[in-house]
Amino acid sequence: MYKPVLLIGTALCVASLGACTTTTDTTMATATEATAIPEGTGIFAQPSALPFHAPDFTRIADADFKPAIEQGMAIQRAEWTAIANDPAAPTFDNTIIALEKTGRMLDRARSVFSVKTGTVTNDTLDAIDAELSPKLAAHSDALYLNDAIFQRVQAVYDTRATMNLTGEDKALLERTYEDFVHAGAKLSPDAKAQLREINTTLSSLSTKFSQTLTEADKYQALVVADRAALAGLSEAEIAAAAQAAHERGLDGKEIITLQNTTQQPKLDSLTNRDTRRELFEKSWNRTSDGSATDTRGIIRQLATLRAQKAALFGEPDFASYQMYDRMAGDPQTAIEFMKGLAGPTAKAQLREAAAINEEIAAEGKNFSVEPYDWDFYAQKVRAKKFDLDAGQIKPYFQVDRVLEDGVFYAANKLYGLTFKKRADIPTWHSTVSVYTVFDADGSELALFYFDPFKRDNKRGGAWMSSFVSQSHLYGEKPVIYNVLNIAPPAAGEPALATFDDVTTMFHEFGHALHGLFADQKYPSLSGTAVARDFVEYPSQANEKWAMEPTVLANYAKHYETGAPMPADLLTKVQESQTFNQGYALGETLAAAMLDMDWHTLPDGKVPEDVNGFEAAALEANPLHTDLVPPRYRTSYFRHIWSGGYSAGYYAYLWTEMLSADTGEWFDEHGGMTRANGDRFRATVLSRGGTVDYGAAFRAMTGKDPEVEPMLRQRGLLDETD
Numbered sequence: 016m017y018k019p020v021l022l023i024g025t026a027l028c029v030a031s032l033g034a035c036t037t038t039t040d041t042t043m044a045t046a047t048e049a050t051a052i053p054e055g056t057g058i059f060a061q062p063s064a065l066p067f068h069a070p071d072f073t074r075i076a077d078a079d080f081k082p083a084i085e086q087g088m089a090i091q092r093a094e095w096t097a098i099a100n101d102p103a104a105p106t107f108d109n110t111i112i113a114l115e116k117t118g119r120m121l122d123r124a125r126s127v128f129s130v131k132t133g134t135v136t137n138d139t140l141d142a143i144d145a146e147l148s149p150k151l152a153a154h155s156d157a158l159y160l161n162d163a164i165f166q167r168v169q170a171v172y173d174t175r176a177t178m179n180l181t182g183e184d185k186a187l188l189e190r191t192y193e194d195f196v197h198a199g200a201k202l203s204p205d206a207k208a209q210l211r212e213i214n215t216t217l218s219s220l221s222t223k224f225s226q227t228l229t230e231a232d233k234y235q236a237l238v239v240a241d242r243a244a245l246a247g248l249s250e251a252e253i254a255a256a257a258q259a260a261h262e263r264g265l266d267g268k269e270i271i272t273l274q275n276t277t278q279q280p281k282l283d284s285l286t287n288r289d290t291r292r293e294l295f296e297k298s299w300n301r302t303s304d305g306s307a308t309d310t311r312g313i314i315r316q317l318a319t320l321r322a323q324k325a326a327l328f329g330e331p332d333f334a335s336y337q338m339y340d341r342m343a344g345d346p347q348t349a350i351e352f353m354k355g356l357a358g359p360t361a362k363a364q365l366r367e368a369a370a371i372n373e374e375i376a377a378e379g380k381n382f383s384v385e386p387y388d389w390d391f392y393a394q395k396v397r398a399k400k401f402d403l404d405a406g407q408i409k410p411y412f413q414v415d416r417v418l419e420d421g422v423f424y425a426a427n428k429l430y431g432l433t434f435k436k437r438a439d440i441p442t443w444h445s446t447v448s449v450y451t452v453f454d455a456d457g458s459e460l461a462l463f464y465f466d467p468f469k470r471d472n473k474r475g476g477a478w479m480s481s482f483v484s485q486s487h488l489y490g491e492k493p494v495i496y497n498v499l500n501i502a503p504p505a506a507g508e509p510a511l512a513t514f515d516d517v518t519t520m521f522h523e524f525g526h527a528l529h530g531l532f533a534d535q536k537y538p539s540l541s542g543t544a545v546a547r548d549f550v551e552y553p554s555q556a557n558e559k560w561a562m563e564p565t566v567l568a569n570y571a572k573h574y575e576t577g578a579p580m581p582a583d584l585l586t587k588v589q590e591s592q593t594f595n596q597g598y599a600l601g602e603t604l605a606a607a608m609l610d611m612d613w614h615t616l617p618d619g620k621v622p623e624d625v626n627g628f629e630a631a632a633l634e635a636n637p638l639h640t641d642l643v644p645p646r647y648r649t650s651y652f653r654h655i656w657s658g659g660y661s662a663g664y665y666a667y668l669w670t671e672m673l674s675a676d677t678g679e680w681f682d683e684h685g686g687m688t689r690a691n692g693d694r695f696r697a698t699v700l701s702r703g704g705t706v707d708y709g710a711a712f713r714a715m716t717g718k719d720p721e722v723e724p725m726l727r728q729r730g731l732l733d734e735t736d
């Protein structure tokens with residue numbers, strides 16, 4: 016079965032592990048006679064003949080996707096119908112494994128389509144994507160709302176006690192059953208009808224929210240009539256602002272467009288306080304100003320329908336419904352976790368505000384810091400404290416060297432992996448490189464692609480995905496890729512990375528490790544097929560090795576001289592990691608708590624006044640949200656209203672807790688050793704979705720996760736706490 020794997024790279028970008036909403040159109044036929052499975056045609060009909068079944072990009076044309084995906088859906092529907100109509104009594108093999116084996120051609124076509132639309136898209140591919148998206152959503156409903164199939168799944172599930180299933184077989188049965196139940200298979204016919212209606216409305220409301228927000232980000236820009244108001248911006252930035260105004264027929268003015276976060280990038284350099292305040296207020300009010308892009312009405316409907324949906328399932332609220340497969344398990348656990356972070360974060364916010372107020376006073380100004388002053392003065396505090404210029408660091412981070420002598424080197428020290436670059440595997444772009452990954456015993460483990468550079472037709476952010484999931488069922492080894500958005504080098508110049516890019520490279524390779532160490536029988540349980548609040552654990556854990564002294568010494572070398580990064584520069588980089596973390600963690604935490612506030616509302620309790628509810632919720636938490644507002648306000652919180660992160664934004668922080676705690680376990684047990692790496696591989700990285708997440712964490716560290724290591728890593732544990 017298709018397993019969407021689009022993993023977020025740097026924290027806080029919207030990416031999807033599979034949309035949370037479903038639509039209803041069930042196009043599946045319920046034939047009564049034995050079902051003929053259509054034969055596939057074209058390049059995706061069979062596994063590729065290349066090593067590891069790597070896609071043969073030299074033979075794939077844009078025109079291949081639509082027919083292949085449509086044919087793939089038709090084949091899978093026929094496969095489902097054949098299972099539904101099987102005259103034999105339901106068994107684990109003829110129902111659960113049979114379901115697992117459906118949709119092979121569709122998987123092949125979609126995995127390649129996904130890399131093309133994500134990294135080298137064009138109008139043709141975009142049009143196919145827009146046309147096929149709703150069809151694919153309806154396609155998955157055709158499975159989960161099919162009563163005949165669910166009756167068979169239920170029958171197998173009911174006899175599980177007598178079947179003596181173990182390990183992965185047991186996990187596959189349980190997950191298949193739970194997915195059906197979660198999608199509504201057990202509801203009464205009346206409730207099912209209501210659910211279909213709710214799902215359809217939710218789906219269109221989410222789309223409407225997303226489109227409205229996109230409009231707001233474009234048109235709720237700050238228009239400036241007097242160029243002096245833009246003091247502090249560079250000439251190039253001012254020229255861009257004038258060009259933006261020109262494009263809207265506002266010649267002679269300047270426009271600062273909005274980014275979809277509360278804080279805006281230019282707030283760190285605008286010297287005019289009134290401009291800063293106006294820009295911030297534009298941002299804060301962009302979708303709650305009563306204009307055409309006001310989203311509050313949509314949000315009330317979304318929250319109301321989600322609470323109703325939860326009630327249909329007998330759950331007290333949407334968060335309880337949504338968290339059925341998460342490591343945290345229930346909303347209260349996630350809320351308690353966040354409360355544990357909030358106290359120390361609030362204290363750090365006051366310390367940081369005090370330092371900023373000192374800086375303001377030192378300039379002879381007579382005001383206290385407001386959210387729109389924060390970045391501007393934090394920059395100045397940072398410059399004084401660390402004297403660190405990004406331009407000093409970059410020459411030490413040559414992209415190829417960071418990959419081969421940093422990321423791969425750490426994987427060699429921890430897991431014994433070796434890598435061999437190969438030129439015989441076709442890719443989707445000339446700057447993509449391919450490596451065979453060899454295990455410690457010298458055997459071939461996987462194929463790994465690396466697509467480093469930003470392009471105009473590439474989606475932003477960074478992610479990992481795969482063309483082939485590891486599985487013993489098909490005897491397939493993983494074929495995995497990492498995508499980043501590093502600024503490409505000018506002609507003739509070396510490709511250099513920022514420190515953030517370096518961290519992201521280690522992060523994405525952490526996801527890759529999760530995929531390439533997979534050791535599962537079934538593809539749908541393989542590798543990264545884990546819960547949202549677990550999937551970022553391996554990736555965040557791998558970030559640690561970017562700063563490991565022996566690893567750094569191996570990759571951080573000046574691109575011209577080969578000289579290692581000077582010790583004092585290195586120290587500054589390390590120390591600056593904990594700067595401003597009361598703000599950084601606080602804004603994420605405030606947003607994550609707001610997400611839970613909205614999604615723990617019982618049916619019938621959704622408030623009329625969106626902003627009033629939000630104000631009360633922000634007031635009630637221990638954070639200083641008057642100084643550090645949430646990263647996303649309710650009315651422009653894309654992750655939770657249309658991004659699939661409803662009752663899930665906490666997951667970014669939850670996995671940081673897991674990875675920081677694991678990092679301290681490594682430190683206390685000898686650090687970067689083969690034995691420690693093998694332990695992480697055995698307990699977490701190789702287990703896919705076959706284990707209880709809490710048990711996997713305990714197997715690795717010998718205890719339950721705690722928040723202190725994460726707070727320590729961010730420098731938020733005051734000595735006096």
Ligand SMILES: [Zn+2]
Nearest residue numbers: 022023024554
């Ligand atoms: Zn990630």
